[in-house]
Amino acid sequence: MLKLHYIKNILKVSSVILFLLQLSCVQxxxxxxxxxxxxxKIESLDPAQANTLRTLQILSALGDxxxxxxxxxxxxxxxxxxxxxxxxNGLLIDIPLKENISFHDGSIFNAEAMAFSLNRFMxxxxxxxxxxxxIEEIKVKDEFLIRIKLKKPSSSLKSxxxxxxxxxxxxxxxxxxxxNFNNKxxxxxxxxxxxxxxxxxxIIKPFKNYWGEKPLNKGIDFINYSNSSTLFGALxxxxxxxxxxxxxxxxxxxxxxxxxxxGQLKSGEGDPIEIGYITFKSNKLPLENKKIREALSYxxxxxxxxxxxxxxxxxxxxxxxxxxLHKKVxxxxxxxxxxxxxxxxxxxxxxETNILSIPLTFRSNVPADKLLxxxxxxxxxxxxxxxxxxxxxxxxxxxVYKQLSEGSFEAVILDWTGAYPDPEAYLTPLLSCxxxxxxxxxxxxxxxxxxxxxxxxxxxLLEKSEELEGESRLKNLIKVEQLAAExxxxxxxxxxxxKAWSLKDISQPEFSSDGLIILKNLQRY
Amino acid sequence: xxxxxxxLVFILLRIAPGDPxxxxxxxxxxxxxxxxxxxxxxxxxxxxxxxxxxxxxLIHGNLGISLNTQEPVKVIISKALPASLELAIFSILIASxxxxxxxxxxxxxxxxxxxxWGRIFGIGTYALPPFxxxxxxxxxxxxxxGWLPIGGRLPPGAIPPPAITGFLLLDSxxxxxxxxxxxxxxxxxxPSVTLGILLSGIFSRALRLNLEEVLKKDYIQAAKSRGIKxxxxxxxxxxxxxxxxxxxxxxxxxxxxxxxxxxxxxxxSWPGIALGLQEAINQRDYPVVQGIVVTISSLVxxxxxxxxxxxxxxxxxxxx
Numbered sequence: 043m044l045k046l047h048y049i050k051n052i053l054k055v056s057s058v059i060l061f062l063l064q065l066s067c068v069q070x071x072x073x074x075x076x077x078x079x080x081x082x083k084i085e086s087l088d089p090a091q092a093n094t095l096r097t098l099q100i101l102s103a104l105g106d107x108x109x110x111x112x113x114x115x116x117x118x119x120x121x122x123x124x125x126x127x128x129x130x131n132g133l134l135i136d137i138p139l140k141e142n143i144s145f146h147d148g149s150i151f152n153a154e155a156m157a158f159s160l161n162r163f164m165x166x167x168x169x170x171x172x173x174x175x176x177i178e179e180i181k182v183k184d185e186f187l188i189r190i191k192l193k194k195p196s197s198s199l200k201s202x203x204x205x206x207x208x209x210x211x212x213x214x215x216x217x218x219x220x221x222n223f224n225n226k227x228x229x230x231x232x233x234x235x236x237x238x239x240x241x242x243x244x245i246i247k248p249f250k251n252y253w254g255e256k257p258l259n260k261g262i263d264f265i266n267y268s269n270s271s272t273l274f275g276a277l278x279x280x281x282x283x284x285x286x287x288x289x290x291x292x293x294x295x296x297x298x299x300x301x302x303x304x305g306q307l308k309s310g311e312g313d314p315i316e317i318g319y320i321t322f323k324s325n326k327l328p329l330e331n332k333k334i335r336e337a338l339s340y341x342x343x344x345x346x347x348x349x350x351x352x353x354x355x356x357x358x359x360x361x362x363x364x365x366x367l368h369k370k371v372x373x374x375x376x377x378x379x380x381x382x383x384x385x386x387x388x389x390x391x392x393x394e395t396n397i398l399s400i401p402l403t404f405r406s407n408v409p410a411d412k413l414l415x416x417x418x419x420x421x422x423x424x425x426x427x428x429x430x431x432x433x434x435x436x437x438x439x440x441x442v443y444k445q446l447s448e449g450s451f452e453a454v455i456l457d458w459t460g461a462y463p464d465p466e467a468y469l470t471p472l473l474s475c476x477x478x479x480x481x482x483x484x485x486x487x488x489x490x491x492x493x494x495x496x497x498x499x500x501x502x503l504l505e506k507s508e509e510l511e512g513e514s515r516l517k518n519l520i521k522v523e524q525l526a527a528e529x530x531x532x533x534x535x536x537x538x539x540x541k542a543w544s545l546k547d548i549s550q551p552e553f554s555s556d557g558l559i560i561l562k563n564l565q566r567y
Numbered sequence: 568x569x570x571x572x573x574x575l576v577f578i579l580l581r582i583a584p585g586d587p588x589x590x591x592x593x594x595x596x597x598x599x600x601x602x603x604x605x606x607x608x609x610x611x612x613x614x615x616x617x618x619x620x621x622x623x624x625l626i627h628g629n630l631g632i633s634l635n636t637q638e639p640v641k642v643i644i645s646k647a648l649p650a651s652l653e654l655a656i657f658s659i660l661i662a663s664x665x666x667x668x669x670x671x672x673x674x675x676x677x678x679x680x681x682x683x684w685g686r687i688f689g690i691g692t693y694a695l696p697p698f699x700x701x702x703x704x705x706x707x708x709x710x711x712x713g714w715l716p717i718g719g720r721l722p723p724g725a726i727p728p729p730a731i732t733g734f735l736l737l738d739s740x741x742x743x744x745x746x747x748x749x750x751x752x753x754x755x756x757x758p759s760v761t762l763g764i765l766l767s768g769i770f771s772r773a774l775r776l777n778l779e780e781v782l783k784k785d786y787i788q789a790a791k792s793r794g795i796k797x798x799x800x801x802x803x804x805x806x807x808x809x810x811x812x813x814x815x816x817x818x819x820x821x822x823x824x825x826x827x828x829x830x831x832x833x834x835x836s837w838p839g840i841a842l843g844l845q846e847a848i849n850q851r852d853y854p855v856v857q858g859i860v861v862t863i864s865s866l867v868x869x870x871x872x873x874x875x876x877x878x879x880x881x882x883x884x885x886x887x
Contacts (some may be wrong), residue, residue, distance in 0.1 A: 077723040083846065085636040168604070225636055241646075242838050243723070265723040267836040271702055275710045275717040282723055440849055441584040 075245065075261040076548060076564050079273055079282040081289030083241045083266055086225035089159075089209050090167040095288050095459075095557075098206045100264055102554070103246055103561040104146075105209030105230030106254075108137060108156070109200065111463045111555040113313075115369055117200055121151065121210065121231065123186070126203070132195030132509060133178075137203075139186040143253045145212035146228075146235040153182040159210040160188075166221060169207060172461060176202075195509045201464035204556065233257050233562045242266055248562075257562035258549070270294055277307070283548045284564065287541035291409055292352040298543045299355070309543045312553025313366045316459045316538040317359060317468065318414070320402075323452050324531045325482040325494035328398060332481075335530035337386035338400070341430065343378040343421050348536055351413040356536035362472060363465040363523055364537055372520055374527035375534055380425040393429040403454040406436035411455045414535065446492035454492055457538070463555050465519045466507065473526055475501055481529070488531075495531035572864045573625060573857065577618055580853050587634045587851040608634050625861065631854030633847075640858035643843060648862070649733025650720060651832070651839035654762065655824035657755055661763025663817070666770025673771070674778035675801065685771055692768030697761075701834040704761050715757050718836035721750055758835040762828050766820055773816045777809040784808075811882055818874035822867040 082096045089101055108122045119125060123138040143151040157180045164173050164180075176199055179191040192199065202208070215229035228236050234246035234257065247261040265282065267273045274294040277285040278301075287295065301307045322329045322338065329335055344358030360373035376382070384393060392398045402419070404411040419432040437445075442454060460467030475486035475496035483489055483496030500522055507518045526532065542551035542559050549565045587608065588601050605611045609620075624631055630640035669689070673682035709717040720735050721727055727735065728742035736755065739747035781787065782805055790800045829841040836842075840859055847855035879885045 073724060075724055079723070223637055225638070238726075242719070245724075263724045265719070267718050268833050268842060269836065271705065272718040272834070272836045275705060276723075278710055279713055279717060281717060438849075440589070440851060443589050444584050444586055 073283070073566075075263045076259050076284060076566060077263045077265060077282045078284040078286065078559070078561070078564075079265050079267060079276055080286035081266060081268065081270070081273060084239075084244060084264075085241060086223055087228045087236065087239060087244075088219075088223040088225055089207050089211065089228075089230075090163050090170075091223050091225070092207055093168060096264075096266065096286075098556075099286065099558050099561075100244055100246065101206045101209055101228070101230075102556075102558045103232055103234045103262065104228045104236055105206065105211070105232040107206060107209055108139075108203045111201070111204050113555065115367065115463065115555065117204070121156075122203075126200055132197075133192045135190040135192065135199065136183065137188050137190070139188065140253070141186055143231055144251050145210075145215070145231055146249055147212050147215045148251075149212050149214045151210060151231050152185050153188045154185075155213050156188050156210050157182050158213040158216075160190075160208060162211070162216070162220060163208060166223070167207065169461065172202060172205075173208075197508055197511050197515055198462075198464055198466040198470075201462045201467070205462045206556070206558070207461075234262065237261070246561075255562065258565035259562070262561055262564070274298070277543060277545070280545060283566070284542055284544045284551060284559070286559065287543075292355060292413075295355050295541070296353045302543065306546065307543050308546065308548065308550045309541060310551030310553060310559070312540040312557045312559075313463075313555060314357060314364050314537040314539045315463070315557040316457055316540075317362060317364065317534060318356065318410070318455070318457045318536045318538065319359075319362060320533040320535060321446075321451070321454050321456055321492045322531050322533065323449055323492060323494055324529075325449065326452075329400075329452060330482075331390060332530065333386055333390050334392075334398065337383045337390070338430075339527075339530045339533055340376050340379045340383035340386070341422060341426060342418060342533060342535065343425075344535060345378075346421060347414060347417050350417045351410055352536070356410075356538055359534045359537040361523060362526060362532055362534050363468045363519070364460075367460075367463060367465045367468070368516060368520060372523070374524045376527075384426060384429055387426075387429045397428070398430045399433065400430060401433050401435055401452045403435045403437055403442065403451040405439040405442050405455065407439050408457075412436065414455055447490045449492070449494060451492055455535075456492075459557070465516070465523075469504060469519060469522050469526070472532060473497075473500060473522065474504055493531040495529055497525055497529055500525040500529075568868060569861065569864055570622075573622070573861050574618075576857050576860045577621055577853075580851070580856055581614060583851070587853060589851070621857065630858035630861070633852055633855050635847075635850050635852045635855075640854050643855055644840065644858055644862050645733060646730075647838060647840040647843040647859075650735070650837060651825065651828075651841065653734045653736065653755070654758055654828070654831070654837060654839060655821065657759035658762035658766060658824060658828070659817070659821055661760055662766035662770055662820070664767075665764060666767030667774050667813075668771075669767070670771035670774030671778065673775040674782065677779060682775075685775065689768040689772040689775070692765050693772070695765060697765055697828070698830040698834055700765060701758075701761050701831055704757060705834060708757060716754050717757075718754075718834075720754050720838060721747065722754075725750060758831050758837050761835075762824075762831050769816065769820065770813075774809065774813055777812050778805060781805045781808045807881075811878055814874060814877060814881070818870055822870045825863055825866045825870070 080096050082094055084097050084100065087100065089105065092098055092101055106121045108120060109117050110120045112118055117125060121140055121143065123140050127136040139153055139156060145151060160180050164170050164177065176192055176196045177190055178193045181189040183189045209230055212229040216224060226239050233249055233252045233254065235249045237245040237247045242265065244264040245261065248257040267276060270289055270291040273285055273290060276282045298307060302309045322335050324330055324335060348354055348356050348358050360375040365371055387393050387398060402415055404415040406412065415434050419434060422430050422432050458468065458471065471487050472491045473488060475483035475488045477485040478496035478498055478501065481495065481497060483494050488494060488496050503518055503522045507515050510518055540553055540557040544551055547567050549563065552560045552563050554560055588604050609617065632639055633643060669685040673685035676682055705717060708715050716722060725747065728738045728744055728747055731738050731741055735751045739751050787800060787805060790804055829845060831837065832839045832842040844856065844859045847859065
């Protein structure tokens with residue numbers, strides 16, 4: 043009896059505590075700001091240092107870019123007044139700027155400010171090589187006109203000017219940060235200003251003097267959680283309003299999509315910008331043999347892999363440039379056909395007694411990579427066990443990136459997102475090579491990407507594309523990709539769409555062409 | 568000891584594949600950009616010079632600057648350590664309460680039903696994979712029942728009180744902010760209960776075994792034969808003699824928790840030192856990794872010394 047009495051008392055006390063705790067729940071209150079959650083800490087808000095999707099997402103709300111890309115893939119002016127004027131020799135680019143635009147600190151946005159920002163990025167930016175390789179000098183021609191002098195003609199530079207990394211910052215507020223990063227504040231021209239910043243939470247509020255369309259919400263709170271399950275749970279329990287997909291596991295994506303289908307959530311999807319692919323090291327046998335690489339390109343059943351790994355949420359891909367950027371469907375890599383693969387391998391002396399062994403490396407901290415590796419291995423075992431054997435090797439991603447250019451991996455699963463929405467942002471980093479010897483790249487991007495594959499004709503076309511514009515440039519880049527497919531040093535697997543889910547009382551998330559949510563369009567009903 | 572640890576960390580980090588320059592710039596940066604950053608970060612210097620400079624700074628209490636954020640490592644640690652300590656303190660309290668209660672009940676009535684279930688509990692909680700248990704608890708209490716928050720130290724959007732001690736609960740009490748006090752308790756419950764229950768198995772097993780052994784000793788039998796009450800024998804004679812190994816185990820557990828309970832911190836997005844260490848390792852942020860390891864090691868050494876002193880104080884047979 044005494045024990046029962048104690049238990050009852052304990053239960054009573056626990057109930058009171060839980061009740062009090064529930065009362066304290068701020069979640070039940072109507073929130074003013076919209077809470078956007080994603081994975082990954084923000085260590086720095088300096089556009090010269092930003093390189094994570096999450097940082098770029100916030101910067102896109104705090105700053106503006108000179109140009110933006112519309113849904114059709116065309117450039118249109120944002121802070122610029124007009125499209126860039128390129129000189130006949132292609133070496134000078136004049137950019138007129140809009141007037142009457144002010145920074146969050148009240149100072150005026152003009153050519154001096156823009157030149158200051160670009161020069162600072164070129165000096166200290168972690169990705170400054172993107173500009174330094176192309177730009178000779180930036181000059182202020184007029185109060186609202188800047189002139190960019192190029193080292194050589196570069197048609198891709200215009201797309202590069204849409205990059206959030208090049209958002210202008212106030213020279214007044216950054217006078218002490220000309221040569222170093224300003225990690226914890228940001229003074230730009232964007233629709234929001236930064237109200238508070240710490241590594242796990244950032245709050246932004248609408249900027250009253252914003253020159254463009256005003257935000258439809260009263261502010262955004264960015265928060266980060268360290269894993270997919272917590273992010274998923276946070277949205278499901280309405281702890282957050284919007285969830286960005288960058289680190290959501292495929293299983294949880296599927297559940298969220300099912301909730302969208304049942305009308306419990308809303309979702310928005312951007313144009314796919316991330317590609318998943320396999321790199322083959324092509325400077326050492328057996329993969330030095332082009333026919334073997336070609337055979338391997340027939341061995342992957344992308345539809346099956348997409349279903350098995352991502353329940354169909356990752357779109358099968360047979361090109362290394364997202365199709366939208368080519369403005370037409372272009373699939374230079376072959377479809378899955380194990381019969382062709384077998385016959386090609388037989389011609390090279392494999393199958394039956396001589397089985398081709400491929401060590402496939404995947405990043406052990408990327409769940410989708412592991413599932414892709416396992417599924418491909420099983421699929422090969424099912425269809426081509428008499429010809430190919432895949433052995434798996436999981437390596438932490440930082441180690442993979444370091445050892446990629448050292449030629450440590452015969453075949454490795456990777457992904458890539460272009461720094462700006464342009465085919466060149468996918469082709470150059472994977473294919474460009476400065477020194478080629480017999481289809482083997484000795485120096486250049488192809489070394490960093492781990493393929494060590496180079497092609498003189500491809501390189502020539504790639505360089506030529508910098509001098510071309512419009513349709514002829516796109517055609518040229520299509521030729522580049524066709525040659526890359528023939529070389530088979532890469533095997534594109536899938537395309538990943540940026541996606542976001544929101545609660546029912548929040549508007550559907552909309553995406554810009556660079557895969558970022560347009561935060562100012564989010565609103566609470 | 569600290570010198571050995573700090574030197575080992577320094578060497579192991581440099582041996583490990585991966586490069587802070589890669590982590591900051593990505594692998595696509597050209598050689599000029601990479602070299603410039605390497606010079607800026609001081610990574611171009613010979614290893615021996617880097618090591619001497621590192622030791623020199625360490626001796627002067629300077630843990631360096633983060634390669635990634637350019638923030639002093641001291642500041643990074645001072646933000647993350649209180650979160651881990653807060654979690655560790657509450658977890659130990661829960662683990663002690665649950666573990667010692669169960670262990671005590673089992674030892675007092677060996678082979679009884681309570682002893683049987685206590686042992687099952689002890690073995691079960693010890694064997695449970697922490698990440699699995701944490702996720703299960705998270706799913707049940709945060710997602711399905713919705714009783715408690717899923718992670719973090721405060722609800723999204725809540726403004727934390729001014730950091731005086733770094734301990735959120737203490738700071739919110741000092742700030743007299745009732746809402747934040749309750750919210751910080753709410754956020755603390757799931758991770759600390761999870762960790763506490765997982766640790767309680769060790770405590771219950773340790774107490775039960777030691778107490779059972781002590782209760783079989785001759786002096787206990789002698790006390791019983793003198794007609795001393797069972798409760799008095801337990802409290803006055805048996806428990807103090809069980810205290811020594813228990814104190815050692817508790818101390819070691821506290822030491823291990825100072826380094827943060829990595830899986831718990833990751834699962835509950837608890838911004839503690841283990842999470843910080845994991846991120847720093849991923850980014851190959853050498854000064855942060857070195858700073859965190861040295862700080863944790865120092866605290867572990869201090870706690871071990873504290874326990875040794877306490878044992879010597881409690882047990883007159885022990886002397887140093």
